[in-house]
Amino acid sequence: MFDSSKIVPATPLNPRHRAILVGASEGMGAALARKLAKEGYSVALVARQKEKLAALCAEINQGGEICALAYPHDVSHYEEVPALLQKIIADLGGLDTFILMAGVNYPPGGNDKYNFENDRKMIEINLIGAMAWLSPVAEMFQSAKAGQIVGIGSVAGDRGRVGNPGYNTSKAGLHTYLEALRNRLTRHGVNVLTVKPGFVKTEMLKAAVGPTPFAIPVEKAVDDIYRAMQKRRQTIYTPFFWQYIMLVIRHIPSFIFRRLSF
Amino acid sequence: MRTTFTQLENFGHSLNAPAYLVKPRSSEEIYEAFKQAKQNGLTVTARGAGRSYNDAALNGGGIVLDLTAMDHILEWDSATGLVRCEPGVTLEILWQKVEPEGWWPPVVSGTMKTTLGGCLGANIHGKNNFKMGTIGEHVVEFTAVLPTGAEVVCSPKKNGDLFYAMIGGYGMLGIFTSITLQMKRIHSGLLTVDAYPVQNLHRHLSALQDGAPHNDYIVGWMDTFAGGSSLGRGQIHAAHYVHEGEDPNPQETMKLENQILPSRIFGVFPKSILYQFMKPFANNLGWRMVNLAKYVASMRKHTFRQPHAAFHFLLDYVPNWELSYGRGGLIQYQSFLPKETAEAAWTELLNLSLKRGMPSYLGVTKRHRPDPFLLTHATDGFSLALDFKVTDGTRAKMSAMLQEFDKIVLDHGGRFYFAKNSETTAQTALTFYGEEAVAKFKKLKKRCDPNGLLESDLFRRIFG
Numbered sequence: 001m002f003d004s005s006k007i008v009p010a011t012p013l014n015p016r017h018r019a020i021l022v023g024a025s026e027g028m029g030a031a032l033a034r035k036l037a038k039e040g041y042s043v044a045l046v047a048r049q050k051e052k053l054a055a056l057c058a059e060i061n062q063g064g065e066i067c068a069l070a071y072p073h074d075v076s077h078y079e080e081v082p083a084l085l086q087k088i089i090a091d092l093g094g095l096d097t098f099i100l101m102a103g104v105n106y107p108p109g110g111n112d113k114y115n116f117e118n119d120r121k122m123i124e125i126n127l128i129g130a131m132a133w134l135s136p137v138a139e140m141f142q143s144a145k146a147g148q149i150v151g152i153g154s155v156a157g158d159r160g161r162v163g164n165p166g167y168n169t170s171k172a173g174l175h176t177y178l179e180a181l182r183n184r185l186t187r188h189g190v191n192v193l194t195v196k197p198g199f200v201k202t203e204m205l206k207a208a209v210g211p212t213p214f215a216i217p218v219e220k221a222v223d224d225i226y227r228a229m230q231k232r233r234q235t236i237y238t239p240f241f242w243q244y245i246m247l248v249i250r251h252i253p254s255f256i257f258r259r260l261s262f
Numbered sequence: 263m264r265t266t267f268t269q270l271e272n273f274g275h276s277l278n279a280p281a282y283l284v285k286p287r288s289s290e291e292i293y294e295a296f297k298q299a300k301q302n303g304l305t306v307t308a309r310g311a312g313r314s315y316n317d318a319a320l321n322g323g324g325i326v327l328d329l330t331a332m333d334h335i336l337e338w339d340s341a342t343g344l345v346r347c348e349p350g351v352t353l354e355i356l357w358q359k360v361e362p363e364g365w366w367p368p369v370v371s372g373t374m375k376t377t378l379g380g381c382l383g384a385n386i387h388g389k390n391n392f393k394m395g396t397i398g399e400h401v402v403e404f405t406a407v408l409p410t411g412a413e414v415v416c417s418p419k420k421n422g423d424l425f426y427a428m429i430g431g432y433g434m435l436g437i438f439t440s441i442t443l444q445m446k447r448i449h450s451g452l453l454t455v456d457a458y459p460v461q462n463l464h465r466h467l468s469a470l471q472d473g474a475p476h477n478d479y480i481v482g483w484m485d486t487f488a489g490g491s492s493l494g495r496g497q498i499h500a501a502h503y504v505h506e507g508e509d510p511n512p513q514e515t516m517k518l519e520n521q522i523l524p525s526r527i528f529g530v531f532p533k534s535i536l537y538q539f540m541k542p543f544a545n546n547l548g549w550r551m552v553n554l555a556k557y558v559a560s561m562r563k564h565t566f567r568q569p570h571a572a573f574h575f576l577l578d579y580v581p582n583w584e585l586s587y588g589r590g591g592l593i594q595y596q597s598f599l600p601k602e603t604a605e606a607a608w609t610e611l612l613n614l615s616l617k618r619g620m621p622s623y624l625g626v627t628k629r630h631r632p633d634p635f636l637l638t639h640a641t642d643g644f645s646l647a648l649d650f651k652v653t654d655g656t657r658a659k660m661s662a663m664l665q666e667f668d669k670i671v672l673d674h675g676g677r678f679y680f681a682k683n684s685e686t687t688a689q690t691a692l693t694f695y696g697e698e699a700v701a702k703f704k705k706l707k708k709r710c711d712p713n714g715l716l717e718s719d720l721f722r723r724i725f726g
Contacts (some may be wrong), residue, residue, distance in 0.1 A: 015277070
């Protein structure tokens with residue numbers, strides 16, 4: 001862990017938003033961490049892979065000013081969250097934005113394959129792990145009457161499909177949880193943003209089975225997320241045209257959908 | 263004790279930091295908060311009325327002790343003028359208690375909303391700094407609870423090292439729990455005020471210097487938009503007490519109702535919404551017009567009598583005036599310069615702000631004298647306080663300009679004041695306080711707070 005006392009102090013002319021990114025060591029998380037640091041945020045990076053996290057932190061901080069701090073943590077260790085959250089907020093000197101990116105995808109490997117162990121892991125990480133963080137964060141933001149929550153869902157959470165029921169369920173659950181938080185928190189001045197990426201060129205995409213049309217570079221997705229954060233949007237798809245694709249898919253009647261191959 | 267996670271702001275609304283807010287009512291509860299902090303690995307900062315322009319009462323992610331519930335006057339002796347107060351007593355509560363009986367706080371700030379704990383922490387000065395020094399010079403004794411749980415009683419004679427370090431120590435050594443102050447006798451509820459214009463910076467500073475010995479209070483307003491040969495022009499308000507026998511009816515003028523600032527203009531218009539009407543002027547053009555109009559109005563030399571409260575608490579005339587600066591809020595830049603170098607330094611500094619197109623909207627000058635406190639901001643010279651509006655578009659430019667300001671001030675042997683300045687770096691603070699003073703303060707800090715529990719955002723910026 002880095003010496004937190006050296007983090008750049010915020011002043012009115014150098015205000016420094018403070019963000020926590022959970023699931024920051026690679027893929028979209030790492031790219032968003034770089035982007036936020038570049039935009040003048042102080043970021044706390046939380047992820048399981050210690051070495052990757054330390055390397056990312058060192059890369060962001062190499063300019064001289066310390067604006068990224070690393071916190072190794074496994075999101076399935078729920079009981080660690082409250083104390084860790086408290087420590088991070090003290091180290092950052094506050095919290096403006098909480099970003100939940102941690103997620104795993106273990107496809108069962110075929111439309112006739114079932115794997116409870118993998119499904120359970122996806123729920124434990126993608127959903128319960130998310131709730132373990134989001135719940136205390138939401139409580140704090142509600143009390144402070146300020147803040148922003150960003151959750152990374154997926155287009156895969158919009159319908160249950162034949163390919164990966166466990167993943168679909170974990171993301172659908174996350175969408176619903178974020179929606180409920182939005183309904184609770186908007187009246188307290190807190191913004192809750194649900195991001196639903198389509199296909200983004202990350203490690204996770206390599207695990208995907210079947211075609212992955214319209215895949216975009218991770219930097220493009222991160223720019224979309226950053227813009228939505230600044231505009232305090234509610235829900236976005238990235239790239240944007242997935243909202244039209246998903247609009248159609250969401251409205252396909254079940255008697256047709258259950259005959260489709262995706 | 264209830265803890266609430268709350269978003270706190272500085273007075274200028276230019277910074278925010280959420281913290282666990284605790285509202286203690288006794289020294290036991292303050293110590294309780296220290297224990298909680300230690301258990302949870304958190305730090306603690308004291309907060310009074312939250313009237314500091316910077317980060318002195320903020321502690322992002324830590325515990326903030328809101329001391330406003332400890333607002334009782336514990337003892338008041340109208341024969342001797344000695345008053346013992348809890349730290350959350352505001353100047354408003356204090357003067358309203360003592361003034362009707364013929365006393366006035368010896369040192370007050372430009373607003374009456376500040377708490378005594380905050381006033382001592384920053385070791386505030388008033389428009390009489392050249393004569394009466396800082397508020398710390400009128401503290402007879404105080405009691406404070408240290409993070410170790412120890413309760414210390416300090417006076418200039420008893421625990422003198424702590425006395426001179428905790429006053430002006432911004433709450434980083436311990437938390438005041440009771441403060442004994444000596445009030446000043448007054449013989450009328452009114453002050454005699456002379457108002458006269460000054461045409462340039464040289465005359466401005468000469469007027470402050472020459473006027474001070476003959477007056478009890480002196481303050482200058484500066485038209486911060488005027489350049490060239492008019493640079494530093496403005497208006498002086500010099501005031502002196504009405505002496506015994508000069509007021510035919512002191513009982514009447516000292517009555518509270520003759521002191522209290524009216525809450526409505528012309529008896530009808532509520533002042534609480536006045537700041538909304540200032541908003542359209544909160545830009546370079548608007549404030550240029552306001553400054554010009556004020557200077558033109560000030561060209562008439564006149565003398566008048568004014569209640570104490572009306573003379574001192576100018577900042578309370580328009581409630582919430584700081585909100586008129588808009589979303590980015592405002593910052594204040596106050597520099598203290600020796601009398602020999604002030605003119606040169608401020609000529610440079612004011613010209614720079616005009617050249618950069620970022621003039622201050624409000625400038626206030628005062629006359630000062632040195633004081634014996636460890637972390638002192640005062641000097642035998644003058645101060646100039648400048649208000650700046652903060653916007654997203656000007657932050658970076660203004661930050662660069664203020665770094666240049668700091669350099670000008672340091673080069674001329676100047677100092678800064680941490681109730682005000684928000685951009686000062688640790689290096690700058692070390693330069694003007696001097697390594698010896700900082701080392702001495704840190705040593706005392708180790709002694710009073712061995713676990714480093716007392717920390718504010720200001721402390722981390724300056725001593726971190």
